[in-house]
Amino acid sequence: PRRHLSEPHPPPRGDPAPHLVVASDRALAGQLERLARSARIVLVAGLPGTGKSLLIHQLAHLAADAGRVIHLLQWDVARPVFEASPAGRRYPMADGVTHAVVRKAVGLWARRALLEWQRRCAAPRHALIGEAPLVGNRLIELARRMDDAAHPCTRASARTRRRPS
Numbered sequence: 001p002r003r004h005l006s007e008p009h010p011p012p013r014g015d016p017a018p019h020l021v022v023a024s025d026r027a028l029a030g031q032l033e034r035l036a037r038s039a040r041i042v043l044v045a046g047l048p049g050t051g052k053s054l055l056i057h058q059l060a061h062l063a064a065d066a067g068r069v070i071h072l073l074q075w076d077v078a079r080p081v082f083e084a085s086p087a088g089r090r091y092p093m094a095d096g097v098t099h100a101v102v103r104k105a106v107g108l109w110a111r112r113a114l115l116e117w118q119r120r121c122a123a124p125r126h127a128l129i130g131e132a133p134l135v136g137n138r139l140i141e142l143a144r145r146m147d148d149a150a151h152p153c154t155r156a157s158a159r160t161r162r163r164p165s
Helices: 026-038 052-065 075-084 100-120 151-158
Strands: 041-044 069-074 126-131
Touching: 026 052, 041 052, 052 069, 052 126, 069 075, 069 100, 075 100, 100 126, 100 151
Parallel strands: 041 126, 069 126
Antiparallel strands: none
């Protein structure tokens, strides 16, 4: 399917404090605030159930509060579009597992979409925040070295690796 990364999300209005649970951990909040102010691309990877969605939610709020224009990339949002496409319907989910062809297609699309986003949203006020599970080969193409036009984008986003303590 021909799709773009999410449309920009407008900054929230009002006090962001009720939305932020990371504020209780000063070290984590500080790391996220620095990323929110300056990082162009933040991809959060981790095992299932470790809080990736919560982390990108919190980061998106902080980035919006810093005046950034937020774009999101999430496996659980991108995958159903591919599964519902005419080509994707030939490779249905089985026993709760996404077919390998669909996983590969989403990953390759994400690489191209990342490159397109870099071109369309070159201004530093734009931030791409993504959730890349990697486990089970979900969006693994974002972490793999490939000799394609997207490689500089994925390499640049991999330069800064943070592990909250």
